[in-house]
Amino acid sequence: xxxxxxxxxxxxxxxxxxxxxxxxxxxxxxxxxxxxxxxxxxxxxxxxxxxxxxxxxxxxxxxxxxxxxxxxxxxxxxxxxxxxxxxxxxxxxxxxxxxxxxxxxxxxxxxxxxxxxxxxxxxxxxxxxxxxxxxxxxxxxxxxxxxxxxxxxxxxxxxxxxxxxxxxxxxxxxxxxxxxxxxxxxxxxxxxxxxxxxxxxxxxxxxxxxxxxxxxxxxxxxxxxxxxxxxxxxxxxxxxxxxxxxxxxxxxxxxxxxxxxxxxxxxxxxxxxxxxxxxxxxxxxxxxxxxxxxxxxxxxxxxxxxxxxxxxxxxxxxxxxxxxxxxxxxxxxxxxxxxxxxxxxxxxxxxxxxxxxxxxxxxxxxxxxxxxxxxxxxxxxx
Amino acid sequence: xxxxxxxxxxxxxxxxxxxxxxxxxxxxxxxxxxxxxxxxx
Numbered sequence: 001x002x003x004x005x006x007x008x009x010x011x012x013x014x015x016x017x018x019x020x021x022x023x024x025x026x027x028x029x030x031x032x033x034x035x036x037x038x039x040x041x042x043x044x045x046x047x048x049x050x051x052x053x054x055x056x057x058x059x060x061x062x063x064x065x066x067x068x069x070x071x072x073x074x075x076x077x078x079x080x081x082x083x084x085x086x087x088x089x090x091x092x093x094x095x096x097x098x099x100x101x102x103x104x105x106x107x108x109x110x111x112x113x114x115x116x117x118x119x120x121x122x123x124x125x126x127x128x129x130x131x132x133x134x135x136x137x138x139x140x141x142x143x144x145x146x147x148x149x150x151x152x153x154x155x156x157x158x159x160x161x162x163x164x165x166x167x168x169x170x171x172x173x174x175x176x177x178x179x180x181x182x183x184x185x186x187x188x189x190x191x192x193x194x195x196x197x198x199x200x201x202x203x204x205x206x207x208x209x210x211x212x213x214x215x216x217x218x219x220x221x222x223x224x225x226x227x228x229x230x231x232x233x234x235x236x237x238x239x240x241x242x243x244x245x246x247x248x249x250x251x252x253x254x255x256x257x258x259x260x261x262x263x264x265x266x267x268x269x270x271x272x273x274x275x276x277x278x279x280x281x282x283x284x285x286x287x288x289x290x291x292x293x294x295x296x297x298x299x300x301x302x303x304x305x306x307x308x309x310x311x312x313x314x315x316x317x318x319x320x321x322x323x324x325x326x327x328x329x330x331x332x333x334x335x336x337x338x339x340x341x342x343x344x345x346x347x348x349x350x351x352x353x354x355x356x357x358x359x360x361x362x363x364x365x366x367x368x369x370x371x372x373x374x375x376x377x378x379x380x381x382x
Numbered sequence: 383x384x385x386x387x388x389x390x391x392x393x394x395x396x397x398x399x400x401x402x403x404x405x406x407x408x409x410x411x412x413x414x415x416x417x418x419x420x421x422x423x
Contacts, residue, residue, distance in 0.1 A: 023409075030409040040404050072401040080406065 001078050001116075002087035004056065005049030009111040010082040012044050020044070022082050028322075029081075029112060039064055039073050049086030053078060081114050088119035093128065098198055102152050112322045124152060126319040128199075131155040131221045135208065135240075136228030137162075137184040139171040139298050140254050143307025144225050144314075146173055149192045149199060151315065156192065158203035159217065160184040160228075171303035211239040218247055223317055225310050226253035234278070234291075241266065241274040245353045250326070252313035254306045257294035261302055262331030262341055263309040267317055271327020272347045273354035280345025281329075302334055327354075 006012065010029075012022040020041055023030040033040050042063050046056045053074060060070040067073070077083060090099060099106070102124050109123040130153050134145045137160035148156055164172075164179045164187055172184075179187040185203035192201040208214050209231070218224050226240045237253055244251040245268045253274070254263035266274055285291075309331065316324030331341035347355045 025409070025413070025415050027409055027411045027414040030414075031406045032409065034405050034407075039402075067402065069402050073404060076404055 001083070001085045001118075002052060003049050003085060004047040004051075004053060004074075004078045004083050005086040006044055006047050006082055007084050007110055009107070012041070012082075014041055031082075037064065037067070039067050039070070040077060043070075043073050043077050047077065047083060079116060081116060083116060084110065084120060085118050088117075090119050091121050091125055093125050094121055098124075098128075098152070101196075101198065105151060109319075109321050114323065115320075123319045123321040127152045127315070128154040130223065130318045131157075132223050132225060132314060132318070133157045133159065133218055133221045134225045134227060135159050135214075135217070136226065137172070137174065137188045138168070138227065139303025140256075140306040140310060141225070141227030142172040142174040142188065143304045144227055144254070144310040145188060145192060145307075146195060147308055147311035148225070148314065149196045149201060151311070152196065152199060153314075153318070155200045155221075156202070157221065158185050158188045158192070158201065159206050159208070160188070160203075161205055161207035171298055171300045173300075173304070208236070208239075211243060214239045214243040215246065218243055218249065221249065223249055223314055224251035225314055226251055227255075227307065227310060229255060237264075237274050237278070241353055244268065245273065250314075250317035250324075252310045252317065254310035254313075256298060256302045256306050257292065258297055259302060259334035260294075260331065260341070261305045261309065261334065262329050262343075263306065263313050264329040265313040265317065265324050265326055267324070267326045268354070271354070272345055273327070273351065275353060276348045276351050276355065277327070277329055277343060277345050279348060281343060305332065305334070 006022075010023045012020050014020050018036050018038060018041070020033040020035050021030065022033060022044070035041055039060065043056060043060050046059050051059070057071045057074050060067065060074060064070065094102070099121070105124055106120055110120040113120075113123065132148055132153050132155065134141050134148065134156060137145065137158055141160065145156060145158055160183075162184050164175045164182050164184055166180050168175060169177065174188045174191040175184070183205040185205045189201050189203035208217060208228070224240060224244055226237065228236055230236060233255065240251055240253060244266065248268050250267035252263055252265050254261070256262070264274055264277065272280075313324055316322050317326070327344070329341065329343035333339035333341065349355055
């Protein structure tokens with residue numbers, strides 16, 4: 001790091017007792033630094049992007065001659081998420097137009113990133129190189145695909161077998177009245193290309209009727225957004241779970257049951273898989289209680305939350321920013337503000353997708369090492 | 383007693399001074415406040 005600078009969004013504040021608040025006031029970002037002698041405060045104040053590390057250390061030494069090792073304080077602070085390199089040059093992989101288009105993304109990712117970066121565009125570059133399949137272009141899929149296109153995922157492939165119907169227009173944001181009767185995939189691709197012409201959007205009218213067909217569909221892609229509920233909500237998710245594990249790619253699947261909106265976030269080799277979470281939830285269900293997938297009730301807001309949560313989970317899976325909640329289902333209950341869904345279950349021993357053998361060793365036949373390195377899903381193909 | 387081993391340890395301690403560390407404590411959920419936000423226009 002050549003010219004350390006405290007990020008604008010994380011500018012520090014000092015309390016009367018000397019404690020420093022940095023990173024604002026949001027859980028997961030903000031922090032407090034105990035600083036009874038003012039050493040950290042001086043160092044942070046000097047980190048304004050105009051001085052090198054050596055210059056900051058020297059000035060800190062002059063300001064606090066009692067401090068035995070000012071370089072230690074400076075190095076620790078420079079290694080936090082709150083500091084960036086003012087000398088970092090924007091990457092050549094993004095045009096000036098893209099840097100303008102995604103400037104708010106840049107500020108957001110810079111705020112929530114827990115890993116110190118150089119120019120802060122690393123997350124956007126990862127999105128630009130990402131290839132995602134969106135399966136299902138209904139209420140959830142429309143919002144998910146729109147978000148992925150708007151945020152700058154470089155390649156998006158949209159798949160759905162249906163035609164646009166009038167009753168879709170209460171929530172399926174990619175279609176207008178003129179699209180009724182038109183294949184959803186065709187209309188969605190046309191709309192998404194107007195949202196972002198700097199990315200590649202393709203699509204096909206296609207029904208996925210088997211695990212094998214899903215294997216073929218996701219081949220060569222980096223992640224799957226599962227926004228389809230046929231054949232039956234559970235079956236298609238089991239196919240996705242196994243197909244993505246075999247391909248070594250992460251996936252997110254969302255949906256709603258009336259006002260209860262949930263999204264699952266999964267990556268091979270990291271945390272429980274969908275089938276283990278589903279099994280854990282099944283074990284919590286009162287015996288004899290029928291599975292309730294909900295009726296046809298859905299509005300723009302519930303579909304929107306569902307699709308946006310899927311897209312948000314995928315951003316984390318693709319880039320590590322923010323760190324994705326792998327192996328969990330999260331969600332909200334739109335009629336109960338105090339109900340936040342947060343489902344976690346351990347992998348089942350012997351699970352063919354994510355579990356361990358009876359002797360505790362990892363299951364080899366399906367194992368794909370997926371590192372969440374700074375949250376990034378790096379897959380290693382067999 | 384192995385004298386050489388003892389001397390080696392003594393040298394190591396002499397050349398690696400204790401670093402001054404700072405403690406960074408992440409805020410807890412209950413400390414998050416929501417009095418202001420932005421609409422992003």
